Amino acid sequence: MRPVFRKLSAMLSVTLLLILTGCSNEKYLVLDPKGPIASAQKDLILITVAICTAIAIPVFIITAVIVWRYRERPNSKASYKPNWEHSTKLELTWWGIPIIAIIILAIVTVNYTYKLEPSTAIQSDKEPIEIQVTSLDWKWLFTYPEQGVATINYVQMPVDTPVRFKLTSDMAMNSFWIPSLGGQLYTMSGMAMTLHLLADEEGSYYGSGANFTGEHFAQMTFTANVTSQEEFDAWVEDVKATEAALTEEDVVKLKEKGTHEVAQFSSFPDNVFYDIMMQYVEEGEKGAHAHHVTTSEDAEASEHQHH
Known part of the structure; x- marks a missing residue:
């Protein structure tokens, strides 16, 4: 049996190594939040992990105990019941605990889902600023309608000020993500998605x-600089x-496929x-779509004034 355990241990070690090397350091930034949205997302991750761990650890311990206690050996003192087929207590245990855990997870997840709705404005004493985000192949274009400037692969924002990101895409669907601040929302052609951070x-x-978008997907990164x-x-x-x-x-040149250096x-x-x-968007659909975008912005402005 020992060679088998050695092989299993080696396979487990290689698997863990592959998993760890396949996750870049940037993905761990979600555990070091720098904003209220990211902090709430981190809380959800930790709560979920704690609930799952509370279930998994006892299961692993019980499995090890059962394997050890009921292993084949001479003069075993473990009870032998070849005709046993049902136990109400055991049935309630191994069905009841998972059901309770799933109910708790569902309540927590639904609560955080509504709490972290990306289009909901963040309550603050400061007026939000708007930054328009356009994903192109393979670069990010940021336009500041209130300030009148634009950047490529670089975005700057003031600290402690809500930012209303308007997201769209030139062609391929992508996903906008600043791990330290939270979010990750899709950019889609013909739509203006809203993300508050x-x-x-x-x-x-x-x-x-x-979101994978082709040849230079890995180079489609940007820096978010937060200052006073x-x-x-x-x-x-x-x-x-x-x-x-x-x-x-x-x-027109930016719409062409290719990477781009940081520019302002x-x-x-x-x-x-x-x-x-x-x-x-088809000509006949533009009016209705444009009206929808306008009324959504008006609704957000009204909501902010209400808060």
């Missing part, structure tokens, strides 16, 4: 596309004073975000 600590945070409000305002003024404008021709622009074409979003 807030950073409560200054720093530079890793961001990426979390004063530094954010100074950055906007510096970009406006020193950088070139993003033109219609530049937008002092201005961008009017409605570039919505033009990209609506480019594949």
Whole structure:
């Protein structure tokens, strides 16, 4: 039996090694949250792990005890009941405990699902800013409608200020994700998804596309830089004073497949975000879709004023 156990141990070690090497360090950032959304998501992860661990550990212990106690050996003192077929206590135990655990998990998950609805505005004393996010192959375009600047593969935001991200895609569906701040919401062509995030600590945070989109998917990353409000305002003024404008021709080139280095622009074409979003929508559907987007924004503004 010992060679078998050695083989199983070796296989288990190799499997764990492959799992650990297959997970990049960025994925562990969810356990080091820098905002209220990420903190709530971390709580949900820990609660779920605790419940599952409370079930798994006793099961592993009982399994080991049973294997050891009822192993084949001379003069075994374990009771032998060849005609045994039913036990109400045991049935209630191995069905009741999982059912209770699933009910608890369901209640916790539903509660956090409503609590973490991405389109729900974050309550704050500060007015939210809007950043429009467009996923392209294989780069991220960020436009700031209130500040009038744009960036590629780089986003800057003020600390302790709610950010309303508007998400769309030029072609392939992707997933916008800043692990330290929470979120991960799909970007889809013809749609403007809404994701509210807030950073409560200054720093530079890793961001990426979390959906496979082809050849250079792994390079579709960006930096989210969180600074004070004063530094954010100074950055906007510096970009406006020193950088070139993003033109219609530049937008056409950005739509071409390929990677792109970090870039900043002092201005961008009017409605570039919505033009990209609506480019594949049929003419007869544009009016209704545009009205839906407008009324959604009005509803968010009304909700914020209510809070």
